Amino acid sequence: EMVLTQTPGTLSLSPGERASLSCRASQTVSSIYLAWYQQRPGQAPRLLIHGASSRATGIPDRFRGSGSGTDFTLTISRLEPEDFAVYYCQHYSSSGFTFGPGTRVDIK
Amino acid sequence: QLQLQESGPRLVQPSETLSLTCTVSGGSISSTNDYWGWIRQSPGKGLEWIGSIDYSGNTYYNPSLKSRVTISVDTSKNRFSLRLRSVNAADTAVYYCAREIRSFDYWGQGILATVSS
Numbered sequence: 001e002m003v004l005t006q007t008p009g010t011l012s013l014s015p016g017e018r019a020s021l022s023c024r025a026s027q028t029v030s031s032i033y034l035a036w037y038q039q040r041p042g043q044a045p046r047l048l049i050h051g052a053s054s055r056a057t058g059i060p061d062r063f064r065g066s067g068s069g070t071d072f073t074l075t076i077s078r079l080e081p082e083d084f085a086v087y088y089c090q091h092y093s094s095s096g097f098t099f100g101p102g103t104r105v106d107i108k
Numbered sequence: 109q110l111q112l113q114e115s116g117p118r119l120v121q122p123s124e125t126l127s128l129t130c131t132v133s134g135g136s137i138s139s140t141n142d143y144w145g146w147i148r149q150s151p152g153k154g155l156e157w158i159g160s161i162d163y164s165g166n167t168y169y170n171p172s173l174k175s176r177v178t179i180s181v182d183t184s185k186n187r188f189s190l191r192l193r194s195v196n197a198a199d200t201a202v203y204y205c206a207r208e209i210r211s212f213d214y215w216g217q218g219i220l221a222t223v224s225s
Contacts, residue, residue, distance in 0.1 A: 035211035037155075044204055044215040045155065056213060088155055092210045096170055097145075097157035 002026055004089055004100035012108040019076040021103045023089035028069050033092040036065055036074045039102075040085045048087075049074065079105070110135040112205050112216035120199075120223050126192040130205030130216060137186045138163040143208040146179060146190045148201040149218075156201075160208050161188055195223045 003026040013019055023034070031052035037045040047056040049065035052072055062077040076083055084107050089100040116128035130144070137144060145160035159169035161179045169177050173192070181188040192199060200223045206212035 033210055037212075044218050045212070046215070047211055047213045050211040050213075090155075090211060094168075096159075096168055097147075099155040099157065101154050 002029070002091055002093065002098045004091060004098055006087075006089060006100040006103045008103060009101075010104045010106055012106045013079055014108045015079050015081055017079050019074075019079055019083070019105055021074040021076075021087050021105075023067075023072045023074070023100050025070045025072070025091060029091055029093075031068050031072075034065075034067070034072050035090045035092070036063075037088045037090065038083075038085050039088065040082075045088065076105075081107075110207060110214045112207070112214060114203060114205050114216045114219040116219065116221070118219065118221055120195055120221060121225055122196055122223055123194055126190070126195050126199060126203075126221055126223070128190045128203055128205075128219060128221065129187055130189070131185070131187040132207075133186070137181065137188065138183050141209060144181070144188045145206050145208040145212060147204045147206060147212065149204070150198070150201045153201075158190065158192075158203075197223050199223050 005024045007022045034052040036049040039045040053065045064075045066073050086102045086104045088102045091098045111133045113131050120126045143160040143162045146158040159179045161167045176193045178191045202218040202220050204218045205216045207214040
């Protein structure tokens with residue numbers, strides 16, 4: 001059973017700062033099956049990154065996904081006010097989908 | 109622009125069946141490359157995938173919920189549905205429907221379904 005661990009649980013930063021979010025898988029995964037989502041309060045999740053590093057349609061280039069094997073990272077180069085939200089990683093396999101527990105990015 | 113909208117009862121009695129429908133507009137549910145999924149989020153918690161279906165009725169489910177879940181599709185009405193049997197308070201959640209192509213790129217707004225007597 002795949003388990004995704006996201007660290008840190010909460011990240012407190014100021015607008016303009018760089019955010020680095022980690023997602024670690026319990027088993028080696030294919031990068032094409034790793035995605036990242038943003039969820040703002042009261043809203044549905046929004047796909048940011050698929051295939052570990054491909055930005056979804058309309059996603060600003062300050063969002064960058066990277067990694068391989070078991071370790072993946074979502075980097076937000078310069079935080080905008082609308083970026084303070086919860087971020088989830090997700091893995092797909094033929095058995096189904098697993099989500100990480102999320103990282104909350106708070107305003108410091 | 110593809111849009112998805114969940115509908116159904118917002119209050120369900122314990123031990124009864126939760127039934128929700130997702131209506132797709134702006135595109136066809138019969139696209140051969142697409143699956144359509146249900147995901148839920150308990151209050152203040154993370155995301156849990158429930159299961160997915162394609163236009164021909166092929167399904168796969170979260171093993172932890174499989175014994176209680178049925179997902180079906182109605183291509184004539186461009187919609188798909190979720191049935192979750194024998195619900196209890198732990199099934200209280202916001203239920204989302206979404207289009208799935210190894211990730212979920214289009215989501216409905218979600219519907220809060222509460223299990224309570």
